[in-house]
Amino acid sequence: MKAFADLYAALDETNKTSEKVAALVRYFAAADPADAAWAVYFLIGRKPKQVVPSRRMREWAVEAAGVPQWLFEESYHAVGDIAETIALLLPESGRSTDRPLHEWVEQRLLPLRKADEAKQKASLLAAWAELDARQRFVWNKLITGEFRVGVSQLLVTRALAEVTKADQPAVAHRLMGDWQPTPEFYRRLVGQGTADADASRPYPFFLATPIDPGTGPEVLGDVADWFAEWKWDGIRSQLIRRGGQVYLWSRGEELITDRFPEITDAGRGLPDGTVIDGEVLPWGPAGVRPFADLQKRITRKTLTKKILADIPAVLLAYDLLEWEGRDVRTEPMTWRRGKLEEMVGWEGEAPAEPSVAISLPSPARREPRPPGTGIRLSPLVAAPSWEELTATRAEARGRNVEGFMLKRKASPYRVGRVRGDWWKWKVDPYSVDAVLIYAQRGSGKRASLYSDYAFGVWDGGRLVPFAKAYSGLTDAELREVDAFIRRNTTEAFGPVRTVKPELVFEVGFEGIQRSTRHKSGVAVRFPRILRQRKDKAPADADTLEAVRRLLPPGSPAGG
Amino acid sequence: MALLELTDAGLYCPAGKFHIDPWRPVERAVVTHAHADHLRRGSKHYLVSKAGETVTRTRLGPGYAIQTAEYGESVPINGVAVSLHPAGHLLGSAQVRVEHRGEVWVVSGDYKTAPDPTCAPFEPVRCHLFVTESTFGLPIYRWQTPDAIFAGVNSWWRANAAAGKCSIVYGYALGKAQRILASVDPSIGPVYTHGATEKLVQAYRDAGVSLPETRRVSEVPGGRKRSAGGGTWAGALVLAPPSAHGSAWSRKFAPASAGIASGWMRIRGTRRRKAVDRGFVISDHADWPSLLSAIRATGAERVWVTHGYTAVLIRYLRERGLNAEVVQTRFEGEAGGEPDEADAMSTEPEAATE
Numbered sequence: 001m002k003a004f005a006d007l008y009a010a011l012d013e014t015n016k017t018s019e020k021v022a023a024l025v026r027y028f029a030a031a032d033p034a035d036a037a038w039a040v041y042f043l044i045g046r047k048p049k050q051v052v053p054s055r056r057m058r059e060w061a062v063e064a065a066g067v068p069q070w071l072f073e074e075s076y077h078a079v080g081d082i083a084e085t086i087a088l089l090l091p092e093s094g095r096s097t098d099r100p101l102h103e104w105v106e107q108r109l110l111p112l113r114k115a116d117e118a119k120q121k122a123s124l125l126a127a128w129a130e131l132d133a134r135q136r137f138v139w140n141k142l143i144t145g146e147f148r149v150g151v152s153q154l155l156v157t158r159a160l161a162e163v164t165k166a167d168q169p170a171v172a173h174r175l176m177g178d179w180q181p182t183p184e185f186y187r188r189l190v191g192q193g194t195a196d197a198d199a200s201r202p203y204p205f206f207l208a209t210p211i212d213p214g215t216g217p218e219v220l221g222d223v224a225d226w227f228a229e230w231k232w233d234g235i236r237s238q239l240i241r242r243g244g245q246v247y248l249w250s251r252g253e254e255l256i257t258d259r260f261p262e263i264t265d266a267g268r269g270l271p272d273g274t275v276i277d278g279e280v281l282p283w284g285p286a287g288v289r290p291f292a293d294l295q296k297r298i299t300r301k302t303l304t305k306k307i308l309a310d311i312p313a314v315l316l317a318y319d320l321l322e323w324e325g326r327d328v329r330t331e332p333m334t335w336r337r338g339k340l341e342e343m344v345g346w347e348g349e350a351p352a353e354p355s356v357a358i359s360l361p362s363p364a365r366r367e368p369r370p371p372g373t374g375i376r377l378s379p380l381v382a383a384p385s386w387e388e389l390t391a392t393r394a395e396a397r398g399r400n401v402e403g404f405m406l407k408r409k410a411s412p413y414r415v416g417r418v419r420g421d422w423w424k425w426k427v428d429p430y431s432v433d434a435v436l437i438y439a440q441r442g443s444g445k446r447a448s449l450y451s452d453y454a455f456g457v458w459d460g461g462r463l464v465p466f467a468k469a470y471s472g473l474t475d476a477e478l479r480e481v482d483a484f485i486r487r488n489t490t491e492a493f494g495p496v497r498t499v500k501p502e503l504v505f506e507v508g509f510e511g512i513q514r515s516t517r518h519k520s521g522v523a524v525r526f527p528r529i530l531r532q533r534k535d536k537a538p539a540d541a542d543t544l545e546a547v548r549r550l551l552p553p554g555s556p557a558g559g
Numbered sequence: 560m561a562l563l564e565l566t567d568a569g570l571y572c573p574a575g576k577f578h579i580d581p582w583r584p585v586e587r588a589v590v591t592h593a594h595a596d597h598l599r600r601g602s603k604h605y606l607v608s609k610a611g612e613t614v615t616r617t618r619l620g621p622g623y624a625i626q627t628a629e630y631g632e633s634v635p636i637n638g639v640a641v642s643l644h645p646a647g648h649l650l651g652s653a654q655v656r657v658e659h660r661g662e663v664w665v666v667s668g669d670y671k672t673a674p675d676p677t678c679a680p681f682e683p684v685r686c687h688l689f690v691t692e693s694t695f696g697l698p699i700y701r702w703q704t705p706d707a708i709f710a711g712v713n714s715w716w717r718a719n720a721a722a723g724k725c726s727i728v729y730g731y732a733l734g735k736a737q738r739i740l741a742s743v744d745p746s747i748g749p750v751y752t753h754g755a756t757e758k759l760v761q762a763y764r765d766a767g768v769s770l771p772e773t774r775r776v777s778e779v780p781g782g783r784k785r786s787a788g789g790g791t792w793a794g795a796l797v798l799a800p801p802s803a804h805g806s807a808w809s810r811k812f813a814p815a816s817a818g819i820a821s822g823w824m825r826i827r828g829t830r831r832r833k834a835v836d837r838g839f840v841i842s843d844h845a846d847w848p849s850l851l852s853a854i855r856a857t858g859a860e861r862v863w864v865t866h867g868y869t870a871v872l873i874r875y876l877r878e879r880g881l882n883a884e885v886v887q888t889r890f891e892g893e894a895g896g897e898p899d900e901a902d903a904m905s906t907e908p909e910a911a912t913e
Contacts, residue, residue, distance in 0.1 A: 012827065014836050067698050068878070074871050075699045080828055088699040088825065150831075448829060475832065 003027060004039055004101045005135040011149045020151055024159030034102040037186035040160070044153040044175060047145035048105075051112040052120050054082050054144060060121050064128060065089040077495050080443035083140030087133055096132040109142060154416050164190035172415055177201040177249070202238040202249040203275060203321050203329065204415045208405060208422035217406060217425055218386050225409055227333065228383040230401040231424055232316055233291045233511075234281035235298075239263065239315055239375070240322075241270040248280075248315075256280075259298065262308070263315045266374030270343065273325030277413070278317040278378065288316075288400050290552075291525070292513045317344050318378040318405075321413055329413035333421075336413065337380075344377045396427045397552075402510065403427045429508035431530055432547055435538045436503040437463050439485045440496050442470060450485040450497065451478055453529075455507050457520070459544040466520040466547060467507050472529030481532070504536040505529050512550050520544055522551065562657055562664045562688070565886055570666060570690070574659050575639030577606075579666050582889045589641060591668025592652035593618045593733060596891045606634065608643045610679065611651015613766040614733065617759065630679065646670040647681030648843050649734030650763055656684050665857060666690040669892070671842065672849040673705055676741040677734075677768050683856035688863065691854055694844045694892030695822050696868030702822070702846045709742040712839055715818065716747050716796055725792035725812040729835070730820035732756040732800040734843050737763045737770060739820060740798060745771035751792070752776065753799035753808075773798075782811075804835070822846070844892065854881075866890040 010023035024043075028036055062072045067089060079085040097104075108127060112120050124143075131139055141147045153175065161168035166189075174189050177200055211217055220226060236251040246267035248257045257264050260280060270276075282293040289311075297303075297311045320340040321329050328336055381404070383389045389404065396403050403426035411421035434455035442451035452470040456463030473481065484503060491498040508530040515523035521544075533540075563570050569581035577587040584601030591597050593607075593614045600619055607615045609627040616625065628634045630653070634641045643653035646668055654667040665686040672681045702708070712728070719726045730736055732755045740750060740760065752760060752773045760773055776782045781791060792812045801819065803809050809817070817835045822842030824830050830838035845853060850872065854862055863886040864872050876883035 012831070015834055016836075065698070068875075071698060071871065071875065074868075075697050078697055078868075079699060079826055084827055085699065088701075443828070448823070448826060449832070 001097050001101050001104045005138045008138050021159050025163050028163045033183035033186040035100050037181035038101050038105050041181040042147045043156050050145045061086040078448050083144045086140050087137035097130050166190045172204045199242040200247045205251050206414045207417040208424040209419045211423045211425040223383050223386050227407045228381040229378050229405045231403045231405045232279040233402050234279040237280045239267050239276045241274040260313050263374035275322035276317045277319035278315045283312050283314045290400050315375045316378040332410045334409045431506050431508045433541045434507045435501045435541045439499050450482045457542050457544050464520045467524050467527040469527045469529050501538050504533040504541050506531050562662050575636040579655050589655050608651045608653040614762045617762040644684050645679035645682045650678045664688040671845050675738050677737045685858045688861040689857040689859035690863040693864050693867030693869050693872040695846050696872035698847045700846045713744045719816045720748050720794035723793045725795050725815040727797045727817045729801045729804045733759045736798045740770050748794040751797045755800050756798050866892045
């Protein structure tokens with residue numbers, strides 16, 4: 001636990017990637033496999049189910065720290081993190097532990113789940129008394145499951161590969177899917193060789209980089225070298241057909257096979273030894289539906305027949321990673337796309353002209369599948385020139401898509417976010433001028449700053465809140481707005497401050513839906529601050545009516 | 560008539576006809592210390608501690624009428640007995656004790672109770688009403704001992720030096736920089752200063768405070784350039800004001816490790832938002848336990864709470880039977896976390912650009 005807490009501190013103390021990797025390398029080089037397995041598990045963001053509710057942790061911390069409940073809450077608002085608040089409030093223990101991480105996790109943390117409340121309390125108080133301030137913080141983080149320390153999975157795999165000389169992509173591969181953080185797993189994780197993939201395991205996803213809106217796609221060179229596809233607004237997923245089984249994985253590495261029976265059923269029709277990359281989307285007679293519809297379905301605990309009938313889902317397939325049991329990620333995109341089209345068939349909109357020369361397609365394979373089948377091909381969009389593609393992009397909103405994906409025809413399927421071959425070219429967001437009306441302190445990096453805002457638009461003589469946003473300002477702007485808020489609070493309600501309506505911001509968002517749950521009657525997706533409009537007075541802000549005009553025609557009322 | 564009242568210009572003593580730390584020009588100002596939010600230019604007459612005279616003159620510039628008093632010396636002003644007592648905040652910082660017709664009120668300005676080699680230690684003064692700051696008025700703010708804090712700074716500096724790197728510490732040019740300078744181990748390497756910092760280091764020396772040798776960055780051959788060439792700054796410690804952080808000036812020291820010295824660094828989120836390698840929890844303000852002990856030591860039944868977590872401290876004191884109220888001053892506490900920072904350096908034109 002000491003070494004792990006030191007690692008956490010070392011990672012926390014630097015902004016430099018090279019120093020983070022160096023700290024990880026130092027840790028893994030010295031760590032026992034039993035500890036290393038848990039360290040990997042936590043560092044890449046996995047977490048055991050929360051064993052003790054935060055509410056109870058707070059209660060016990062209040063008791064142990066000897067502060068009134070309200071003072072604990074005030075402290076929490078300043079810190080923005082429950083684990084850290086507790087670590088800062090507890091009196092110095094004067095002690096520190098040398099017991100290894102795996103013992104703390106396996107013998108102290110995990111048994112808490114089955115323990116009754118009295119035992120949980122005794123165990124936590126005992127732990128706090130044994131740990132120093134740094135260790136307590138990490139310990140609390142492990143319990144609350146909010147263990148984030150600013151290292152990506154990529155950095156962890158890089159460090160592991162460096163320490164053990166294992167193949168880095170193989171390490172990444174082995175980290176996907178279901179595994180238990182045991183010493184055996186760790187040895188396998190850093191083992192040599194690459195041919196050990198468990199049948200259920202997806203490949204690491206290849207992630208696209210945004211196109212700089214300032215330069216546009218022209219910088220990518222000749223349009224003929226690129227495939228253009230719509231950028232779907234759904235759940236990025238891999239469908240795996242191996243060993244007679246079907247697995248559906250989300251990009252969040254969650255196994256969602258059971259959530260989408262229509263896709264899984266369709267997957268059984270694929271030949272064994274197939275892995276498809278695509279997007280799970282809500283589907284209707286007119287094609288893809290807004291993402292909000294899918295959200296309604298994924299939030300349900302049980303899938304009723306009604307839900308399945310109301311909101312059917314499909315997988316729009318856009319890449320083929322495994323074919324006839326072979327990892328084909330190094331084949332060029334053109335080749336992979338050809339095999340995918342053979343397998344999934346032409347569906348929905350065919351491309352304006354065949355984009356890919358398919359070698360002797362058998363007629364049987366080309367036959368369209370009946371509609372309602374859970375797998376469809378993501379069509380290619382004709383791209384005779386960048387200008388024409390730019391013009392077509394204007395249709396994106398009407399199609400419930402976010403813009404284009406541009407994929408280099410000759411590219412392999414890479415691992416993670418690698419620049420150069422896959423680009424996402426999103427449409428410009430919607431934007432509305434709105435007035436800052438409420439503010440709240442942020443959490444994490446923004447703790448103690450008023451950084452979470454609610455914005456209002458005019459409805460008659462009143463400002464109605466219509467969106468919340470907490471990103472988009474630079475640190476300097478944030479400080480300025482924060483200072484304004486502190487001087488212009490008209491009312492404080494719990495952590496929320498009502499602010500004198502004076503500052504106008506351009507608020508951007510990706511989508512808009514009717515909603516009965518919001519006062520404004522609309523719900524917006526991915527709202528964020530685009531810029532402050534110092535040139536505008538509050539009276540110049542937009543009206544609710546203007547916002548409602550952005551609603552898609554005939555869009556159904558949200559839940 | 561109350562002994563002190565809050566006016567548009569600041570805290571005012573009607574009986575003595577003087578202000579304490581006024582934020583507008585007034586006839587007569589009694590000043591607790593020389594930070595920009597407490598010492599403002601433009602008043603006709605100033606009273607400061609003897610120990611704070613040099614620093615006050617440096618900050619005000621020439622041509623001001625400044626009267627000084629030794630700590631503890633009673634100065635009558637229109638029949639009110641005024642005396643200054645060490646506040647431990649920085650060189651010359653004082654609590655202002657005001658006595659009239661048996662009533663004693665104390666305005667503490669900013670204060671800390673931890674030892675500081677560059678100034679006289681905080682001295683509790685018995686009073687009926689105590690005016691306290693509340694910059695760090697939450698129990699999450701607890702400082703380590705200065706020995707432990709500076710051991711941390713020294714080992715960081717030493718490790719950087721061993722790795723051929725420069726160490727930069729950003730902290731207030733007045734008070735914090737000199738405290739750091741007096742507390743680190745100068746045998747580790749040379750200490751360089753930003754111009755804004757050096758000016759006040761010199762003022763401390765002129766006032767008789769002994770400090771390790773320093774050299775202005777701009778006096779080093781090549782020091783004015785963007786890059787002085789490999790190795791020039793390796794092993795050195797550079798002391799600079801917070802406003803220099805992220806400036807072009809700061810990039811010349813690469814390869815370097817940077818730290819910020821501020822009480823706000825106690826919180827991880829603040830530390831990370833500042834994008835420095837290290838946050839040193841070094842503050843010249845009282846932490847939560849010292850606020851409480853300082854207030855208790857005055858024996859005051861009434862407490863006026865100013866700048867900081869006023870609501871929190873007031874509620875806590877009231878729950879413990881004290882008569883506590885808020886006083887809305889324009890003092891700003893410690894910059895760097897709560898961003899109402901009129902950075903004390905903003906009055907230093909050369910701060911960021913040198």
